[in-house]
Amino acid sequence: MVEEVILLDYWASMFGMRTRIALEEKGVKYEYREEDLSNKSSLLLEMNPIHKKIPVLIHKGKPVCESIIQVQYIDETWPGKNPILPSDPYQRAQARFWSDYIDKKTYGPCKALWSEKGEKQEAAKLEFIEVLKTLESELGDRSFFGGNEFGLVDIAFIGYYSWFYTYEEVANFSIVAEFPKLILWAKRCLIRESVAKVLPDSDKVLKSVSEHRKIILGIS
Amino acid sequence: MVEEVILLDYWASMFGMRTRIALEEKGVKYEYREEDLSNKSSLLLEMNPIHKKIPVLIHKGKPVCESIIQVQYIDETWPGKNPILPSDPYQRAQARFWSDYIDKKTYGPCKALWSEKGEKQEAAKLEFIEVLKTLESELGDRSFFGGNEFGLVDIAFIGYYSWFYTYEEVANFSIVAEFPKLILWAKRCLIRESVAKVLPDSDKVLKSVSEHRKIILGIS
Numbered sequence: 400m401v402e403e404v405i406l407l408d409y410w411a412s413m414f415g416m417r418t419r420i421a422l423e424e425k426g427v428k429y430e431y432r433e434e435d436l437s438n439k440s441s442l443l444l445e446m447n448p449i450h451k452k453i454p455v456l457i458h459k460g461k462p463v464c465e466s467i468i469q470v471q472y473i474d475e476t477w478p479g480k481n482p483i484l485p486s487d488p489y490q491r492a493q494a495r496f497w498s499d500y501i502d503k504k505t506y507g508p509c510k511a512l513w514s515e516k517g518e519k520q521e522a523a524k525l526e527f528i529e530v531l532k533t534l535e536s537e538l539g540d541r542s543f544f545g546g547n548e549f550g551l552v553d554i555a556f557i558g559y560y561s562w563f564y565t566y567e568e569v570a571n572f573s574i575v576a577e578f579p580k581l582i583l584w585a586k587r588c589l590i591r592e593s594v595a596k597v598l599p600d601s602d603k604v605l606k607s608v609s610e611h612r613k614i615i616l617g618i619s
Numbered sequence: 620m621v622e623e624v625i626l627l628d629y630w631a632s633m634f635g636m637r638t639r640i641a642l643e644e645k646g647v648k649y650e651y652r653e654e655d656l657s658n659k660s661s662l663l664l665e666m667n668p669i670h671k672k673i674p675v676l677i678h679k680g681k682p683v684c685e686s687i688i689q690v691q692y693i694d695e696t697w698p699g700k701n702p703i704l705p706s707d708p709y710q711r712a713q714a715r716f717w718s719d720y721i722d723k724k725t726y727g728p729c730k731a732l733w734s735e736k737g738e739k740q741e742a743a744k745l746e747f748i749e750v751l752k753t754l755e756s757e758l759g760d761r762s763f764f765g766g767n768e769f770g771l772v773d774i775a776f777i778g779y780y781s782w783f784y785t786y787e788e789v790a791n792f793s794i795v796a797e798f799p800k801l802i803l804w805a806k807r808c809l810i811r812e813s814v815a816k817v818l819p820d821s822d823k824v825l826k827s828v829s830e831h832r833k834i835i836l837g838i839s
Contacts, residue, residue, distance in 0.1 A: 463716075472709070499685055499688065533669065
């Protein structure tokens with residue numbers, strides 16, 4: 400009970416994936432509770448009254464909200480195995496900068512890619528391509544964003560990879576052909592057990608999004 | 620030269636104030652360079668090519684961008700004096716959550732309060748009042764957001780206090796009368812030498828904003 404860890408989450412959430420990957424990296428056993436986002440549980444509303452959003456990490460009865468904050472909490476609470484943030488303060492600042500960049504720039508266009516059509520979807524595509532260019536340039540020829548070790552920025556972005564196929568299909572463009580370094584990076588991440596275990600199947604994401612698009616846009 | 624610290628900043632920026640307060644708390648000597656935001660220096664564009672924004676902290680020739688990341692960098696690089704983040708992982712996560720909340724919820728309505736008029740300004744006022752209610756409730760009867768010690772969340776929000784008078788004047792409402800606990804908290808922060816030294820005079824902020832409003836809105 401004392402070490403009890405509960406995660407309120409939704410399977411396709413790239414934010415939730417970050418927290419799940421961090422828990423897997425540390426070998427922390429946790430209880431996963433799937434939320435119905437159209438009918439959120441009273442526990443979710445009680446534990447995250449400010450944002451009312453998943454994922455919520457509950458440790459020893461106390462909530463930690465916001466995925467990047469959760470990942471840092473997990474790294475600080477279980478510091479021994481697989482460090483997620485580097486030990487050098489400058490490298491830590493760089494890791495925080497790029498995960499913050501991903502949070503500020505990626506979700507908006509990515510949501511619009513599947514929840515909009517026409518001009519708004521086209522604008523989102525151009526915006527997302529700029530983000531991908533910036534990230535591919537930042538990655539360069541390194542194995543991971545932080546260098547040789549898998550870390551915070553990889554965790555911040557890898558969840559989006561499970562949505563790439565959906566973005567390509569619904570918005571009719573190719574990420575795979577245009578960003579080979581990012582794709583190699585994603586495949587490198589997927590060799591890790593934590594990532595392979597957490598990332599959902601791309602077809603499953605597309606199927607779910609297509610059903611949702613039928614409801615909100617009247618198209619698949 | 621090796622320990623050289625340079626801050627590219629703008630005097631009225633509540634983001635820059637965070638970094639300046641953190642440097643003062645640690646007793647770090649630094650060179651302050653005022654930026655002309657309508658004609659940014661080549662050094663700023665070179666050091667922050669992604670966001671092209673102040674403040675930029677340059678330490679030993681290397682840039683750290685984004686104010687909350689800078690404050691954490693300063694805390695980790697000069698850890699001895701006046702710790703800014705608590706040592707307990709859960710308390711650290713809480714401090715990060717509330718500084719992130721301030722970043723996500725405050726700047727948008729605060730900018731609209733002075734750069735808009737009419738309905739948009741009214742909407743911003745209601746939005747900002749909700750933020751103030753949430754922060755006053757979170758503060759409760761504590762001396763500082765983290766408890767008895769001045770820390771990250773205080774640093775994240777205190778810069779806005781130097782703009783309160785401007786918001787009140789240009790948007791015609793009272794923060795002072797409605798949020799007594801926040802005002803007492805701000806006065807408590809101002810007892811600290813770091814805050815007193817960094818926060819600009821409220822009249823100076825109003826004068827500058829009024830001149831800007833004349834240009835962009837045609838009103839004072």
